[in-house]
Amino acid sequence: SQQGEEDPQALSIQEGENATMNCSYKTSINNLQWYRQNSGRGLVHLILIRSNEREKHSGRLRVTLDTSKKSSSLLITASRAADTASYFCATDAAGNQFYFGTGTSLTVIP
Amino acid sequence: KAGVTQTPRYLIKTRGQQVTLSCSPISGHRSVSWYQQTPGQGLQFLFEYFSETQRNKGNFPGRFSGRQFSNSRSEMNVSTLELGDSALYLCASSLFLASGYEQYFGPGTRLTVT
Numbered sequence: 001s002q003q004g005e006e007d008p009q010a011l012s013i014q015e016g017e018n019a020t021m022n023c024s025y026k027t028s029i030n031n032l033q034w035y036r037q038n039s040g041r042g043l044v045h046l047i048l049i050r051s052n053e054r055e056k057h058s059g060r061l062r063v064t065l066d067t068s069k070k071s072s073s074l075l076i077t078a079s080r081a082a083d084t085a086s087y088f089c090a091t092d093a094a095g096n097q098f099y100f101g102t103g104t105s106l107t108v109i110p
Numbered sequence: 111k112a113g114v115t116q117t118p119r120y121l122i123k124t125r126g127q128q129v130t131l132s133c134s135p136i137s138g139h140r141s142v143s144w145y146q147q148t149p150g151q152g153l154q155f156l157f158e159y160f161s162e163t164q165r166n167k168g169n170f171p172g173r174f175s176g177r178q179f180s181n182s183r184s185e186m187n188v189s190t191l192e193l194g195d196s197a198l199y200l201c202a203s204s205l206f207l208a209s210g211y212e213q214y215f216g217p218g219t220r221l222t223v224t
Contacts, residue, residue, distance in 0.1 A: 033213070
């Protein structure tokens with residue numbers, strides 16, 4: 001079964017607003033990664049955060065990790081229509097075997 | 111570097127047939143993983159190959175198999191296709207970093223079983 005769960009399942013915002021999505025997982029991890037997937041296409045790696053890190057930034061992306069709560073959040077600031085996609089978190093609970101969450105579908109309205 | 115490539119991109123097969131999908135990883139990446147993505151089950155791990163050996167395996171029936179060649183290219187085979195095998199099959203090649211593995215995905219192969 002999948003290890004991660006994203007929340008919310010779907011999110012719709014206006015261009016320029018911030019989007020926050022959350023991910024919860026079940027077991028200890030080495031790292032947690034966030035991916036973006038445009039409709040029916042491959043996944044694009046966004047950011048990796050190690051288990052000993054609490055926050056990481058990359059451009060308009062900010063990721064936090066709380067290992068005590070087994071949760072992570074992805075914040076996209078100043079959203080753009082091009083950010084419309086599904087976002088997944090993935091955890092490497094066992095070597096190179098990744099578990100993906102259910103995904104958050106983000107729609108940014110121009 | 112060129113990204114992960116998958117062929118074919120789209121495939122239509124009939125129930126009972128078999129299919130082979132191909133994946134070429136990023137140059138220098140020795141690990142290749144396969145995932146199945148469906149609307150109902152999401153992204154599910156099939157298996158991972160490293161240096162021509164299956165290193166990890168997900169919870170899929172034996173109809174799903176794979177292999178990896180000496181140049182790290184990988185193939186995935188599904189025999190006796192069922193309607194439920196219709197899915198997007200994604201391949202990822204991995205780079206091992208100090209923080210763990212980082213995966214890079216191909217565009218996927220969309221398989222439709224009729």
